[in-house]
Amino acid sequence: MANAILPALAGNFLGQAPVWYKQTIIAFLVLNPILMWTLGPYLTGWILVLEFIFTLAMALKCYPLLPGGLLALEALVIGMTTPDALYREVLGNFPVILLLMFMVAGIYFMKDLLLVTFTKLILGVRSKSLLGLLFSLVAALLSAFLDALTVTAVIISVAVGFYGVYHRVASAGTENAEAFGLDPDEGLHREHLEQFRAFLRSLLMHGAVGTALGGVCTLVGEPQNLLIARVAGWEFIEFFLLMAPVSMPVLAAGLLTCLLLEKTGWFGYGAKLPRQVRRVLEEFSDAERAKRKTPQQVALVVQGLAAVLLVLGLALHVAEVGFIGLMVIILIASFNGVIDEHQIGKAFQEALPFTSLLVVFFAIVAVIHEQHLFSPIIHAVLAMPPDIQPSMFFIANGVLSMISDNVFVATVYISEVKQSLDSGAITREQFDRLAIAINTGTNLPSVATPNGQAAFLFLLTSAIAPLVRLSYGRMVVMALPYTLVLGGVGLFAVSNWI
Numbered sequence: 001m002a003n004a005i006l007p008a009l010a011g012n013f014l015g016q017a018p019v020w021y022k023q024t025i026i027a028f029l030v031l032n033p034i035l036m037w038t039l040g041p042y043l044t045g046w047i048l049v050l051e052f053i054f055t056l057a058m059a060l061k062c063y064p065l066l067p068g069g070l071l072a073l074e075a076l077v078i079g080m081t082t083p084d085a086l087y088r089e090v091l092g093n094f095p096v097i098l099l100l101m102f103m104v105a106g107i108y109f110m111k112d113l114l115l116v117t118f119t120k121l122i123l124g125v126r127s128k129s130l131l132g133l134l135f136s137l138v139a140a141l142l143s144a145f146l147d148a149l150t151v152t153a154v155i156i157s158v159a160v161g162f163y164g165v166y167h168r169v170a171s172a173g174t175e176n177a178e179a180f181g182l183d184p185d186e187g188l189h190r191e192h193l194e195q196f197r198a199f200l201r202s203l204l205m206h207g208a209v210g211t212a213l214g215g216v217c218t219l220v221g222e223p224q225n226l227l228i229a230r231v232a233g234w235e236f237i238e239f240f241l242l243m244a245p246v247s248m249p250v251l252a253a254g255l256l257t258c259l260l261l262e263k264t265g266w267f268g269y270g271a272k273l274p275r276q277v278r279r280v281l282e283e284f285s286d287a288e289r290a291k292r293k294t295p296q297q298v299a300l301v302v303q304g305l306a307a308v309l310l311v312l313g314l315a316l317h318v319a320e321v322g323f324i325g326l327m328v329i330i331l332i333a334s335f336n337g338v339i340d341e342h343q344i345g346k347a348f349q350e351a352l353p354f355t356s357l358l359v360v361f362f363a364i365v366a367v368i369h370e371q372h373l374f375s376p377i378i379h380a381v382l383a384m385p386p387d388i389q390p391s392m393f394f395i396a397n398g399v400l401s402m403i404s405d406n407v408f409v410a411t412v413y414i415s416e417v418k419q420s421l422d423s424g425a426i427t428r429e430q431f432d433r434l435a436i437a438i439n440t441g442t443n444l445p446s447v448a449t450p451n452g453q454a455a456f457l458f459l460l461t462s463a464i465a466p467l468v469r470l471s472y473g474r475m476v477v478m479a480l481p482y483t484l485v486l487g488g489v490g491l492f493a494v495s496n497w498i
Contacts, residue, residue: 017062045371058471072363081366090364098322104351107153113303115161129262139210148211148455155207197468198271216264216443236488245497253489364367393437399443406442445487
């Protein structure tokens, strides 16, 4: 019996993931307790962080919730952190969890309006360079007033809608090609699919980077912005003006980078919408417009009004973002007649796996916190001359945000700096400069990796990523020029203009 159970258990472990991947995860789980005993918790903590990053990098092989969750559970069992520490991390980031649970689901109910709007945009703008610039600019503007995760959810929803239209046509076969405005002998070939994937990948990345460009500007742009502003005592306008010497030059440089990448085709950008796919989308748009009767038009109006309330609610910060998302769900579902539990449940399918992954991520963050992995870096920077402290804080925050959650990095750094201010070790003017460096450092260079920002991690683990072949490695490569430009311009601005 045992001879039959063990092979079955080995086969079931992580399902269809490659054998080498399963063996690697098992090796991690076996080695960590040994390393904890021999090297101590500090070095083992850094090794655990690298192991978790590996699971993120291999997200297309296996959803990181499972291997990452096993690593997090082991960290709890061997005492690298505690359930109470994990609970405190989750509680501190509860607004982000609420946002994922309800706002992403709320965007699902607006997908028809989004698909109509962005179809008009994509079909109306023939220039790919201009289209990429518009995606980045719109994402930046929205992220300055909304949360980056909300904006990313919108972009993902649009991309999924476009891919769904293409797939519907491609699955119909060449015998039905004429119904979609195609030459039966031409059809949609594999090279068109690959080009279409590259087209969507570039728009997704431009939009994701745009959320970072806009998110750094305002108090509500990113969760850590609000945290830093509360500690520093800054209001909305004051926050914007203090960040402007860094955020505005970076925004301009980021948009110019977008145009350059589309013109040159470097780093995987520049792919245009295939002519055949454009005809499919135009045919689909015309067909949908013809089928749209009064009930469907009213449904779009309801979604539009809910979108206006969403923007106003988020911009004025009348409530936590997640509660505003729940309001959107209730309003749209009520007035558009969505009353079936299973129909409503579909809206939550995209968000809840990522919410679970984020809780696992907080367990790794709890290890970082409990083992004080970042403390030596903070103390070393504070020991430097005051004139170079902002630049070094920007660099240290940027590098650590590429590895860990930028909200956590900002929390740790602003707390340490506030303690230095309260003790009289630094002046209020120096505190403001360091706070600006912390905010920009955690927001800008962190675009380098998907684990640097929750919006990027959400994109990597979303339904669209495997469809357009957007892997961890490809995201890092496509983000590289943005990382260099945003990080370089940001560092120059922090060094010279604050």
